[in-house]
Amino acid sequence: MQVTCFLLKHSCCEALPAKRAFLCPFWELRPVTTSGNQTKNNRMASRSINDLNPLLAYAFGRAEAEFKALYPTAPTPFLTATFRSNEEQNALFNQPFDKKDNDGDGKIDEADERVTNAKAGQSAHNFNPSFALDVAFKTKTGAVDYSDKWFDLFAKLVLKTTGITWGGNFKSLKDKPHFEVTGWEKLVKK
Numbered sequence: 001m002q003v004t005c006f007l008l009k010h011s012c013c014e015a016l017p018a019k020r021a022f023l024c025p026f027w028e029l030r031p032v033t034t035s036g037n038q039t040k041n042n043r044m045a046s047r048s049i050n051d052l053n054p055l056l057a058y059a060f061g062r063a064e065a066e067f068k069a070l071y072p073t074a075p076t077p078f079l080t081a082t083f084r085s086n087e088e089q090n091a092l093f094n095q096p097f098d099k100k101d102n103d104g105d106g107k108i109d110e111a112d113e114r115v116t117n118a119k120a121g122q123s124a125h126n127f128n129p130s131f132a133l134d135v136a137f138k139t140k141t142g143a144v145d146y147s148d149k150w151f152d153l154f155a156k157l158v159l160k161t162t163g164i165t166w167g168g169n170f171k172s173l174k175d176k177p178h179f180e181v182t183g184w185e186k187l188v189k190k
Contacts, residue, residue, distance in 0.1 A: 045081035045088055045125065045134075052082050053129045053181055059164050060133060060179075063157035070153075075137035075145040077154050080177065083130040086120035093119050117173055124180040131184035134177040151176035 049057050064077050084092075095102045096114045103112060116123065124132035135154065137145040155166045158179050167178030181187070 045084040046130070047079045048082055049079060051128055051130050052133055053131050053184075055161065055163055055181055056131070056133050056179065059158050059161035060135075062161065063154060066157050067154055070157075074153075075139045075147075075150060077135050077150070078138055079133055080136045081125060081134040082132075083128045084123065084125035086126060089116070089118065089120040089123050089126055092116050114173065115175075124184045127184075127188060131187065132178060132180040135179070136177060146177070148176065155179075 049060065052060070060077075060079065067074070067077055091098070093116055096111060097109050099108060101108050103110075118126075120126060124130065125134075135151075137147070137150045137154075139145055151168060155168055155176070158164055159166060163182050165180050165182045167175030167180070170178075
């Protein structure tokens with residue numbers, strides 16, 4: 001699948017990895033065509049910052065560094081999903097009726113297993129580079145922490161970067177781990 005999207009690029013930073021390219025003060029919008037599915041394992045979302053749209057890579061990197069400085073004893077933010085295949089997107093969409101206990105509570109196909117409103121191709125995660133990222137927090141002991149407190153604090157830092165929307169502000173299905181490029185749908189050639 002070919003996807004045309006707009007990346008921030010400049011001749012001095014084109015050779016740099018995505019996580020470093022944001023340092024260039026001369027970015028401009030240019031159309032770039034990439035292939036839509038570049039992960040080796042279609043069953044697991046990428047967690048690589050290199051699979052993110054540069055604006056998101058910048059926002060995450062900046063917020064992560066500031067979060068660690070402000071809250072040195074707090075759990076550390078980490079990426080849980082950047083690019084996600086269509087196969088995985090459909091699996092997530094189908095969780096409430098896939099005849100499995102997806103949330104580990106012993107109950108099958110219940111409403112709280114719904115984690116997305118988006119089918120394959122409808123999510124900002126389904127493009128590479130990804131227009132979305134999901135985060136969680138890792139404690140000093142290695143446990144994963146999904147406490148609202150950390151998402152709320154981290155979101156304030158991510159949203160300092162203009163052009164990012166937080167899933168915690170979604171109207172129909174709050175998604176506190178989720179951040180996406182505002183208006184990403186307009187950047188994708190359908």
